[in-house]
Amino acid sequence: MEFIIEILSDYTTRTIALGTSLLGLISGLMGTWAVLRRQSLLGDAVAHASLPGIALAFLITGVKNSLFFFIGAAIAGWIATAWVSNITRNTKIKTDTALAIAIALFFGFGMVLITFIQRTPNANQGGLESFLFGQAATLLREDILIMAITAAITIIIVLLLWKEFKLLAFDPQHAHTTGVNIKVLDIILNSLIVIAIVIGLQSVGVVLMSAMLIAPAAAARQWTDRLGAMAILASLFGLLSGIAGTGISSFAPLLPTGPLIVLVSIFIVTISFLFAPKRGLVAQYTLKQKSKKRIALDSMLINLFEICCQHSDPQHLHSVNILKPMPDYNKATIKKLSEQGLITLTKQKEWCLTEKGITNARRIIKNGGSS
């Protein structure tokens, strides 16, 4: 609670929180597409690849201006995307290797450029290193403005092309047959993903930005099966990670913001994996236990029914002791059956099936399972 008040009251913190929440929002939104299209690791390559773009923008213009950085990073990231798809299309090299080489080449070149910049007598170069792990504290009002405009454009394009993107993500072949130009759409969607990454670079850094693309979307996926809901949830999770990460880092100014934001988002993923209804691991486990118990009850009931059928009077009382040699005999199961009114247990430890028990057993045998 306390840091929310602090964020709202302090101008600098407010600016930073605005920036990180914008980045979370957009990366959550675009990450939804990246995760669904199994392009999670492309984000990693694009983020690493943007480093030389930033460095070149600085070398060419000589000023530390976010707009130039955005443009440089976006161009470099976009070239990396083209490189990966080009290599995988033309050779036997697989996507993972093409991504790894893109990271190596672009990031290595970026580091070379940064050593050049460090030798130039420009005192202004300090900000460049914050692009490695992100330093949200370096966000200025102009940066937020650029981020906000880019974010707004991205959201509008996504909303306008929603149906087409949806088709592209789930059934590109069908999209192609309906006359949608999937090549152009693919380029637009990839460009928007690149933009989402570039928006976050200053706060989260090139090394970790890919996590911001994946984590909120992977978390959102667990709570819903609907694309729209997933996109909204992912944006919210991203936004939450951004604000919370910034809040924590305002108490620990030595720590880079990037890792903190990423850890918050990973925390949200962990919670979602564990506790999401239906898909979550806890829900899956309880469901499994429940069906295990039900199967045990059903099979016991059938066993009892078969014993009864061997007797001329189906409701003849048998001793419980004759059940004990059965492999799946279990006291609790017998008790449960009597609780559900499927069998009658007498005080002399004798049992017989009730009318309901007989009907149920017959139905199970007929349908191959109870309802």
Place this chain on the structure above:
Amino acid sequence: MIGLQWEIIIIAILAAITCAILGVFLVLRKMSMTSDAISHAILPGIAIGFLITGTINSPLLIILAALMGLLTVAMTEAVTSTRLVKEDAATGLVFPALFSIGVILISKYASNIHIDTDSVLLGEIAFAPFDRLVIRGVDIGPKSFWVLGTTILLNLLFVLVFFKELKLSTFDSNLAATFGFMPILLNYMLMGLVSITIVSSFEAVGVILVIALLIAPAATSYLLNDNLKNMITLSVIFGIISALAGYWIARWLDASIAGMMATVSGLIFFLVYLLAPGQGLVASVRRRQRQKLEFAQMTLAMHIYNHSDDSENIEERMKGKLGYHLGWSVSYIEKIVKRSQNSGIITVKDDLISITSKGIGFVEAANMLISSKYHPSFQRLRNEFIIFTGN
């Protein structure tokens, strides 16, 4: 005693060799990004090891970091096996988590001391020779020599002893499993060695750029041949070239050595990708162009062949009218006619095109090919097509 500069170069070469050997298997097993994940995720191992021992050169760091690498692989597999997300997303979630913890540990507890995130990330190869191994007062060279040398031996031993098993499990994991080769165990051994390799090279090139030495030389040699043994040899050679060229260019430009080594290894890949025979971009563009020309020549030959007995419509065979009949531009007609003349399938006399007996042979073979795809003339035709280009 060799000079400082040569010691740096030898360290770079040793790192390149040890990476290049394993890289081939990573590329073939589609695990390039797994090695990227490992290279990031060993950071907390290094940080914890440093916090315990207070030095960056303790063997404990290598053990911890290697364990961290295995943990990354195991965690990724565990997340994937929940089937809540796909494998790529699982990889993309596990390593940033571990890496973030590593960065936070380093910046929180070690910010003022010898270790900093930059040196771990980018390596300090220039300082590596200063850290010397001294036994009973005798200086026996930089520690990196011994660490990297041991890693090379380990990797070589692993590849030589398990060559057959590695080969089979790389190309057909299921068959390897039925033979009792235990591909899963082998995979974990490989990943363990990859982790050790990454830790022992990180001083030279840093954790992020180690992926360059692991993947780029191996991928380059994969473009050039299909034989596993040759691939390993070639990969080692490309690794050494990247290290040497990267070092000298970096010295010349006074830039980051690790960054330049990575850049050079990427550029070598790019060059080979452009120029490689067969798989290269230039070769495949040329192949496509040649196919297009051959197809055009065949179209022309067929057109003339179909109209050779057609004395009423003699204009079908006039060079000037081909544009109307085939929909080609004047310059394109000129080019195709000339090529066909050179390869001897047509003759031109006073603007009138006639087909030669060689040309008739081609057309008839092609017709047969169209009517029966599997006819033996298929092979003959393919061989003869090369003559079409006129080379």
